[in-house]
Amino acid sequence: MNVPFDIIILLFVVMCAIAAITVRDLLSAVMILGAYSFFMCLMWAQLGAVDVAFTEASVSAGIGTILLVAAVLKTTRRTKD
Amino acid sequence: MIASSDDIIIKTIARIFVPFIQLYALYVIMHGHYSPGGGFQGGVILGASMALLLITHGYDEVKRRLPEGVVMLLGSVGVLIYAGIGLTCLLLGGNYLDYSQLSVILHVDPAHARSLGILGVELGVGFTVMAIMYSIFFDISTGGILPGDEKRNEELENNG
Structure with missing residues (x-):
């Protein structure tokens, strides 16, 4: 177990x-969520799983980010609140 | 509506990368019972490669390679492969997805039959996940409106 890492x-x-x-x-929020998935x-x-x-990298960071980008393109890019 | 990208750099990079992504996805599916990965992850990577092609080269190019009918066919055939292997095991006297029973059909020892059975199931899962991921992305990005389907487009616009 590598504690500093x-x-x-x-x-x-x-x-x-x-x-x-x-x-x-x-769109930035989606990109940051993709980065979050890669760190996860x-x-x-690191925990051995x-x-x-692999599933996190392919599903969450890969196709999840693409789907969210496609969803963002269908709405306004900036939030109102 | 998905149109082809105007940027030559994006199109060239995507054209170079897509075969390698698909080869890696096939490796993940075929090697799934020895190493991490399997039908689901490999299918997702295959679907993502088709989504990359759809973003960069537009709908017309992708329709030529992977028509809508083929996507739906792959999605159904994958489920059929999975259920078919499971039911074959059931008919041969074992439990559902008890691959060792397949040794009677395949003429190999039970351990080998288990390996081949799980490979078949992974292939089925991979096909279905690839088709459904691609079709979810396609439906979200186009809103279900196909280019060239003018009558339906007008209908959808009139209904708001």
Whole structure:
């Protein structure tokens, strides 16, 4: 178990999560959510769950980001609130 | 509506990358019972490669390679493969998806039959996931309106 690596990855995960819900631009929020998924993927791999990490990388960071981008393009790019 | 990209760099990079992404997805599906990955992950990667082609090269290009009918056919055939293998095991006297029963049909020992059975199931799952992921992305990005389907477009516009 590599504790400094764990702490750094956890820090990035929390930073990405906070940034994704505070940023105004919806397309930026989707991109930050993709980055969040990749950090989660790194953390799953570090914890030894390689299959979960693979699923996280392909489903959440891959096709999930594409679907959200397609959804954002159908609405306005900036939030009102 | 999905149109072809005007940027030569994006189109060229996508054209170079898509075969490699698809080859990797096929590797993930075929090697799923030895290593991490499997039908679902490989199918998602295959679907993502088709979505990349749809974003960069437009609907007309993708329709030539993967028509709507073929997508629906793949989605159904995958489920049929999965259920068919499971029911074959059931008919041969085992439990549902008990692959060792397939050794009677395949003329191999039960351990080998298990390996081949799970490979068939992974292939079925991969086909279905690829078709459904691609069709979800297509429906979200176009709103269900196909280019060239003018009558339906007008109908949808009139209904708001």
